Amino acid sequence: MVNRQTPFVLYGGDYNPDQWDEVTLEKDIEYFKKAHINTVTLPVFSWAKLEPKEGIYDFDWLDRILERLWVNRIYVILSTPTSAQPAWMSNKYPEVLPVDIKGRKRTHGMRVFFCVNSVKYRERARAIAGAMGKRYANFPGLVAWHVANEYGTFCYCENCQQKFRGWLQNRYKSINELNERWHTNFWGKNLYNFDEVMLPTELNDDYRFNPSVQLDYMRFVTDSTIDCYTNEAEILRGYSLDKTIFTNISGFIKKLNQFKMVEYMDFAGWDNYPSPSDPPSFPAMKHDIMRGAKAGKSYIVAEQSPNQQNWQPYNKLKRPGQLRTIAYQGLAHGGDTCLYFQMRQSIAGQEKFHGAFISHSGRDDTRIFRELSKLGSELEKLGDVFLDGRTDSQVGFLFDWENWWALELTSGPTKDMDYLTQVHSYYKAFHTQNISMDMLKLKYDLSSYKVIVAPLLYMEHQDIAEKVKVFVKNGGTFIATYMTGIADENDRCVFGAYPGKYREVFGIYVEETDALRVGETNALVLQDGFLDAKDGYVGHFLCDLIKTEGAEVLATYGEDFYKGVPCITCNTYGKGKAYYFGTQPDDQFLEDFVGQLSCTIGLHGSIKCEKGVEVTYRTNAKGTVYFVINHMDEKRKVQFGNAVYQDLLMDQKWTKDVLLNPRDVLVLKRL
Numbered sequence: 297m298v299n300r301q302t303p304f305v306l307y308g309g310d311y312n313p314d315q316w317d318e319v320t321l322e323k324d325i326e327y328f329k330k331a332h333i334n335t336v337t338l339p340v341f342s343w344a345k346l347e348p349k350e351g352i353y354d355f356d357w358l359d360r361i362l363e364r365l366w367v368n369r370i371y372v373i374l375s376t377p378t379s380a381q382p383a384w385m386s387n388k389y390p391e392v393l394p395v396d397i398k399g400r401k402r403t404h405g406m407r408v409f410f411c412v413n414s415v416k417y418r419e420r421a422r423a424i425a426g427a428m429g430k431r432y433a434n435f436p437g438l439v440a441w442h443v444a445n446e447y448g449t450f451c452y453c454e455n456c457q458q459k460f461r462g463w464l465q466n467r468y469k470s471i472n473e474l475n476e477r478w479h480t481n482f483w484g485k486n487l488y489n490f491d492e493v494m495l496p497t498e499l500n501d502d503y504r505f506n507p508s509v510q511l512d513y514m515r516f517v518t519d520s521t522i523d524c525y526t527n528e529a530e531i532l533r534g535y536s537l538d539k540t541i542f543t544n545i546s547g548f549i550k551k552l553n554q555f556k557m558v559e560y561m562d563f564a565g566w567d568n569y570p571s572p573s574d575p576p577s578f579p580a581m582k583h584d585i586m587r588g589a590k591a592g593k594s595y596i597v598a599e600q601s602p603n604q605q606n607w608q609p610y611n612k613l614k615r616p617g618q619l620r621t622i623a624y625q626g627l628a629h630g631g632d633t634c635l636y637f638q639m640r641q642s643i644a645g646q647e648k649f650h651g652a653f654i655s656h657s658g659r660d661d662t663r664i665f666r667e668l669s670k671l672g673s674e675l676e677k678l679g680d681v682f683l684d685g686r687t688d689s690q691v692g693f694l695f696d697w698e699n700w701w702a703l704e705l706t707s708g709p710t711k712d713m714d715y716l717t718q719v720h721s722y723y724k725a726f727h728t729q730n731i732s733m734d735m736l737k738l739k740y741d742l743s744s745y746k747v748i749v750a751p752l753l754y755m756e757h758q759d760i761a762e763k764v765k766v767f768v769k770n771g772g773t774f775i776a777t778y779m780t781g782i783a784d785e786n787d788r789c790v791f792g793a794y795p796g797k798y799r800e801v802f803g804i805y806v807e808e809t810d811a812l813r814v815g816e817t818n819a820l821v822l823q824d825g826f827l828d829a830k831d832g833y834v835g836h837f838l839c840d841l842i843k844t845e846g847a848e849v850l851a852t853y854g855e856d857f858y859k860g861v862p863c864i865t866c867n868t869y870g871k872g873k874a875y876y877f878g879t880q881p882d883d884q885f886l887e888d889f890v891g892q893l894s895c896t897i898g899l900h901g902s903i904k905c906e907k908g909v910e911v912t913y914r915t916n917a918k919g920t921v922y923f924v925i926n927h928m929d930e931k932r933k934v935q936f937g938n939a940v941y942q943d944l945l946m947d948q949k950w951t952k953d954v955l956l957n958p959r960d961v962l963v964l965k966r967l
């Protein structure tokens with residue numbers, strides 16, 4: 297549990313009362329109570345106020361706020377304010393300011409605008425984290441420590457360059473090994489000592505960075521950021537042995553290896569800001585990635601928007617009921633908190649138009665306030681019924697951050713390479729049928745799954761191919777795609793035909809790969825017995841020209857000079873099967889394919905319902921809780937059959953067919 301003293305969903309979020317007076321604070325507290333808010337996060341960006349001069353702290357104002365909150369039994373997640381250093385620090389120690397990829401030394405102004413390797417930054421950050429730890433570790437309302445906010449600075453300063461050289465030396469030991477790994481014979485980039493290594497900036501490369509160098513630089517920035525985090529987390533731990541310590545990961549930041557970062561955190565925590573155009577399966581997948589980050593452990597939803605954002609191109613209002621479906625989706629996939637940015641709207645600054653519980657109007661009779669209060673009362677009623685709950689899945693997806701980087705750093709075969717989007721297309725096919733999935737790190741055990749899907753597993757590392765072989769041999773079903781098994785962890789391609797180490801398990805090799813422009817397709821000609829040999833499916837994006845070495849051909853291309861060449865194959869390997877998709881099939885194909893696969897190998901959703909309704913479940917010591925979420929603007933049928941379910945929000949039971957209202961949610965236990 298995030299905190300044993302608070303066995304309920306933490307409900308509330310970022311609160312910045314240092315922006316207004318004490319009368320407003322009292323009004324806020326009154327509203328918090330009305331909205332059933334139990335937890336706020338602060339003081340996220342208040343370093344300049346807490347440390348007006350180097351080493352001189354002013355905690356009095358924060359003490360007063362904390363006291364008022366606690367008197368009213370509002371808990372706090374205390375954040376260290378270290379994502380926005382004070383101006384005096386940037387001026388006195390310019391080394392804390394970052395240098396950007398264009399080589400520009402930035403000046404003071406932004407937040408999350410510091411060099412993660414700056415010794416001064418780390419020293420001052422540790423000092424204030426320590427001062428806060430000492431002062432507040434025993435504060436009775438303290439729920440957890442939240443370190444900094446949304447790390448993500450990439451710095452290219454001299455200091456980072458030095459550090460990068462040291463990091464490489466440590467990783468590769470000799471310059472010869474580095475030359476080998478980076479294949480520096482290409483374009484005459486041979487190095488004779490580590491001091492010759494340059495950071496990959498636009499000063500030395502204007503259009504095509506060497507992906508091997510970039511990959512290591514991204515690994516290095518992740519490690520430097522982790523050091524920044526642990527620099528503070530360690531000192532806080534010294535004061536708070538039993539409190540959760542974490543940081544919030546920005547929406548979905550590719551640049552930092554979040555799977556690695558969360559290993560240093562007690563809980564994974566992330567900020568969920570779905571774009572208005574995202575289908576519900578997209579945030580669902582991201583939630584599952586966060587649950588996967590710590591092998592199925594529940595996670596912290598640290599931020600969501602209580603209404604529209606201000607930073608989307610078009611900031612759509614949340615439709616009536618949408619706040620509720622988004623919030624429950626987070627809980628349904630493994631979240632134990634429902635936190636928002638922000639409690640009260642700022643009167644000025646970059647985010648003055650960002651949604652909040654309390655808007656500029658200062659009223660509590662707004663649509664949003666009403667919806668949030670209702671949600672708060674529901675969560676209060678649910679108590680701890682699903683907290684710590686886990687979800688057993690029969691399907692696992694291999695997901696890998698370094699693979700993501702390498703795929704998208706690669707020049708060719710298409711400029712449209714987008715790992716998240718491609719993975720999502722497969723995820724969606726299972727999600728629509730409410731088949732639960734776990735997102736897996738490469739190092740996890742695969743043996744409990746019936747199906748493993750590994751879209752675009754371009755990079756072969758951690759001997760994953762060997763694990764996959766064992767999985768299939770023992771009876772598992774493995775599904776992979778074009779762009780599989782091509783490069784090693786330094787982005788050096790395999791010799792001996794793709795998909796490299798997976799050739800044997802798939803019983804194929806790929807001779808060539810064609811790239812299709814957006815809108816271009818190639819017909820899929822299905823062989824007899826495969827999905828009723830239906831017409832009309834197409835492939836797009838990339839087309840592998842496959843040669844079989846034992847695999848059965850399920851589909852061939854219908855057009856172009858490679859008409860008749862295999863594009864989808866299945867190989868029986870040991871007791872299992874390995875499917876290879878040489879092209880990106882359309883959504884309908886994927887849905888039909890997953891439908892058939894589910895029948896053959898017995899995958900099933902828990903509660904039947906019409907499309908557009910999401911069903912998930914979480915099991916803890918108290919039993920299993922089901923979440924049924926209608927994401928649609930229309931009513932949708934849910935079929936309980938003869939089973940009877942207790943509604944945990946309303947004192948009511950459900951059985952047989954039920955029509956769920958638009959954007960309605962049920963939280964249930966089976967009787």
Ligand code: GLA
Nearest residue numbers: 445446567599605637647650
């Ligand atoms: C991020 C930040 C918050 C706020 C929100 C706005 O997630 O962590 O401080 O800026 O975005 O959506």
Ligand code: ZN
Nearest residue numbers: 411451453456
């Ligand atoms: Zn730097």
